[in-house]
Amino acid sequence: MIDVVITSYLEEEHVQSIRAVDERLRVLYREDLVPPPRWPGDHVGPPGWRRTPQGDEELLAMLREAEVLYDFPRGQVEDLFRVAPRLRWVQASMAGAGEVAERAGLQDTDVTVTTASGVYSGPLAEFVMMALLQHVKDLERLRRDKAERRWREVHTETLHGKTLCVVGMGNIGRAIATRARPFGMRVAGVKRTVREDDEAWGYADELYETEDLYAALREADYVAVALPGTPETHRLLDAREISAMKPEAYFVNVGRGRVVNEAALVEALEGGHLAGAALDVFEEEPLPEESPLWNLENVIISPHSTDNVPGLTNELQTELFRENLRRYLDGEPLVNELDKKLLY
């Protein structure tokens, strides 16, 4: 028997369908031992939540036998590989699991980590397209004119023919490109390495390697960042890169806050170099009250939750975990395996 422990909240129907994958699995799940979801699909739980001491004991007993985990267990990340000595594989609930895997000390073990990359791509791409469209259609002006009951037939722009630079061509970047291209946008994708037969060619009109990021940004009317938080991507969009963008370019970040030099971004937005920005992620979260971003009229602030979509996500999470369990049992490569060096 393979002990599978589910350490963050899933609905009963999803737990059952995980159990049903194979009779060699013993699937353990105790709803009272995982953080209660703040909304359907949440896997973090409320701040301040704790298990009872008794509950901690019981979870530890389960972890001792666990070969497979669904999700990093809250409160047991730093010592995970010590308290779960038989652990072989963690299926994380987050798309970007590099940071938590690093905290757990994954690099010193031979445990496999798979991410939930793809599960949140659609909602993130929706945020990006919303940002682009409300900008190009000048929704803010419509709102102001409406408040004054003012009928003013002015003209707007179109996304058609504009260039969108998508920085990071993983699942999220591809989901953005898939939705942007039917608007007649030209997609310039940026990724770490570009092979001739790269799958990403199916999603972009041009591909640049990260070392050519500067050149890619220079030609963009819109920039959407969908990079994971890794040592390599830290401040990849620094002052120099931000200055490379066209005057009046529009900037969106749905990756990680520390990928961008936020102070340089604020300066570009305040100085009118950039037309605006829509941000779901920030260098520090929650965004500190004193951040100048709160004050900028041309900025949309979303509290790192635009991918919190009830209903959809746990269904997709379960589908992905079930597929990976089947592959695990058959000795096949898992979907979304985390690269231990690159941490994405």
Added chain:
Amino acid sequence: MIDVVITSYLEEEHVQSIRAVDERLRVLYREDLVPPPRWPGDHVGPPGWRRTPQGDEELLAMLREAEVLYDFPRGQVEDLFRVAPRLRWVQASMAGAGEVAERAGLQDTDVTVTTASGVYSGPLAEFVMMALLQHVKDLERLRRDKAERRWREVHTETLHGKTLCVVGMGNIGRAIATRARPFGMRVAGVKRTVREDDEAWGYADELYETEDLYAALREADYVAVALPGTPETHRLLDAREISAMKPEAYFVNVGRGRVVNEAALVEALEGGHLAGAALDVFEEEPLPEESPLWNLENVIISPHSTDNVPGLTNELQTELFRENLRRYLDGEPLVNELDKKLLY
């Protein structure tokens, strides 16, 4: 020689490229005789604009010889077929040219009218998608939270799996469907008649005939109206149809205002039956100051100008006219020919 008279504003480069279509064409264009555009791509001109009496004379002399017109000439619509006795074909600059063709008395002549259907589809579809996305992502809440510097990780919905009912599957409806489907939306199209081999099947998951509009609306989470203004479509969306929509459905109209019973729509929005609406067209335009729509928080008002997109439109207008001139000379059927009975 075939006299072609251009009666609304086009840039010199576009006039030249129309001249270049064929040497059998004599293309007449006098910038001083057409309304000056209010923005690049405008064909209406400022309210109150008039030609000089001398200019009127000169235009009438040109119309007398005209076999082909680019656009209905401002100030000469009602008596067009009298002042232009040799007229065979008018290429209109508007997508919905039924109303102006009717005013010109087209039905009593054998003059062909072609519309600019397709030219404005992209920008209108952008407005629709913007409306859907800002609704599903609750942009209004993000805006309010930002004003209060409030970091609140709530959840949002997704367009994925939702049903969009597109009422009117012409160029605009298809442009909407083309952009909505990559978001994972299910498109239910409504059109006058549905053939088994209907081209519109390429754009929709389901097609309904207009007589089944009620059934189509009942299953929709989002409704986008892209109907032309014709006698047949007048108040097609009446109180009964509006009540058919799901509670919390979201409504968009980019067709014509008189297609909808606006009072019933207001009632549904005020009473909370509908979650919100985005309107680019209204029963009366400009929207009267006393309209309750101005006051409704869940309504986006766009002053019938979301398709005013400079740059793009005159290029597409010219491309279409050039194609139709070639077809005209070769005796082939023209693109976008107006049906004299249906007026679209």
